[in-house]
Amino acid sequence: xxxxxxxxxxxxxxxxxxxxxxxxxxxxxxxxxxxxxxxxxxxxxxxxxxxxxxxxxxxxxxxxxxxxxxxxxxxxxxxxxxxxxxxxxxxxxxxxxxxxxxxxxxxxxxxxxxxxxxxxxxxxxxxxxxxxxxxxxxxxxxxxxxxxxxxxxxxxxxxxxxxxxxxxxxxxxxxxxxxxxxxxxxxxxxxxxxxxxxxxxxxxxxxxxxxxxxxxxxxxx
Numbered sequence: 001x002x003x004x005x006x007x008x009x010x011x012x013x014x015x016x017x018x019x020x021x022x023x024x025x026x027x028x029x030x031x032x033x034x035x036x037x038x039x040x041x042x043x044x045x046x047x048x049x050x051x052x053x054x055x056x057x058x059x060x061x062x063x064x065x066x067x068x069x070x071x072x073x074x075x076x077x078x079x080x081x082x083x084x085x086x087x088x089x090x091x092x093x094x095x096x097x098x099x100x101x102x103x104x105x106x107x108x109x110x111x112x113x114x115x116x117x118x119x120x121x122x123x124x125x126x127x128x129x130x131x132x133x134x135x136x137x138x139x140x141x142x143x144x145x146x147x148x149x150x151x152x153x154x155x156x157x158x159x160x161x162x163x164x165x166x167x168x169x170x171x172x173x174x175x176x177x178x179x180x181x182x183x184x185x186x187x188x189x190x191x192x193x194x195x196x197x198x199x200x201x202x203x204x205x206x207x208x209x210x211x212x213x214x215x216x217x218x219x220x221x
Contacts, residue, residue, distance in 0.1 A: 003212065003219040005157035005164045006100055007150055007182070009046070010111035012169035014093050015121050017113075018045075018191035020084055024076035025052075031072055034060055042194045046170030048112045049073055051143035074114065081120060089125055090189070092207035101130045103212040110153040110166075112137035112144055112173075132157065144172040147180035154182060165215060171196045183218070185210055 011017045022041070029036045034056060044052045053069035056062065081087065100107055107130055111118055115136040122128050133156045135149055142148040154161045166177035169189040177184035178199040186200035187207075197203045202218075204210055 001160075001163050001219055003105060003163065003165055003216045004159040005106040005108065005154065007108050007110045007153040007157070007164055007166045007177075009166075009168045009170070009173050010109055010113055010118060010121065012045075012189040012192045013090065013167050013187055014097075014109075014127070015089055015125065016087065016189075016191060017081075017117075017121070018189065020077055020080040020087065023080050024073050027076045028069060028073040032062075032064070032069065039194070043171075045192055045195060046112055046144045046168075046172030046176075048138045048143045049114070050138060051112075074117075077117070078120075081117075090187075090207075094125070096207040096211065097127070097130050099211045103216075105212060106157045106159065107131045108153040108157050109134040110137070110149045111135070112149075114138045144170070145175035145179065147176050150177050150180040150182055154180070163219065165219075167210070168200070169195065174199050185215075 008014055011021065025041065049070050050066060053066040056069065057066055097107065109118065109131055113136060118134055118136055135153055137143055137149050140148050150166055154164045157164060161180065161182050164182050166182050166184045167187055168174045168177055168184055169187045169192045174184055174186055174197060184200045185202045185204060186197040188203060188205045
C-alpha cells in the first residue's frame with residue numbers, strides 16, 4: 001500500500017524551537033533554584049511541559065503547584081519566540097511539506113507543545129493550509145513516550161496505521177511511534193542531543209532523503 005499520511009512532530013522536526021525551549025526551561029529552573037543537570041534536561045525532550053514539571057516536583061519534592069512552573073516556562077518561551085533573531089524552520093522542511101502536499105499525502109501535526117505554541121508557529125510560517133489537523137499533547141491524558149498522540153493522529157487521518165509514517169527527533173517520540181506500531185523516521189536534529197534512534201525504521205539528516213518519491217517505495221513492499 002502507498003504512503004497515505006505523515007504524522008509530524010514539531011519541535012526539532014518542523015521548527016528549530018529546541019534552543020528556545022532550553023533557554024526558557026533553564027531560566028525557569030534558575031527562578032525556582034532547581035539544580036537540573038544537562039543529562040536530566042535531555043531526558044525531558046519530547047515530553048509536554050506539564051509532564052516535565054510534574055517530574056520536577058516529584059524529583060525535588062517541591063510544594064509548588066506544577067501549573068506555576070508551566071506558566072513561568074511558557075512566559076520565558078514566548079519572550080524568546082518573539083525576540084530570537086535567528087528563529088526559523090528546520091532547513092528543507094517546508095519543501096518536504098509541499099512535496100507531500102503535492103502528492104496527496106495527508107499531514108497531521110502531533111506535538112507535545114501547547115496548542116497556543118503550535119498556533120504561533122503555524123501562523124508565523126504559514127503552515128495551516130498544508131495540514132489536515134493539529135494535536136497538542138498538552139491536551140491529552142498521556143505524554144510521549146506513551147503512544148496516545150500518534151494513535152489519535154493516525155485515527156484523525158482516516159488511514160490505517162500501516163499506511164502512516166511518523167517523523168520524530170526525540171527518544172520519547174520515537175518510543176511513542178514504536179509503541180503505536182507506526183513506521184518511524186528519526187531526524188537527527190542538530191539541537192536534539194543524546195537522543196536514541198534504535199527503534200526508528202529510518203534515520204536521516206536531510207529531508208530530501210524522505211521525499212514522497214522515495215518514502216512511498218517503502219510502503220509499496
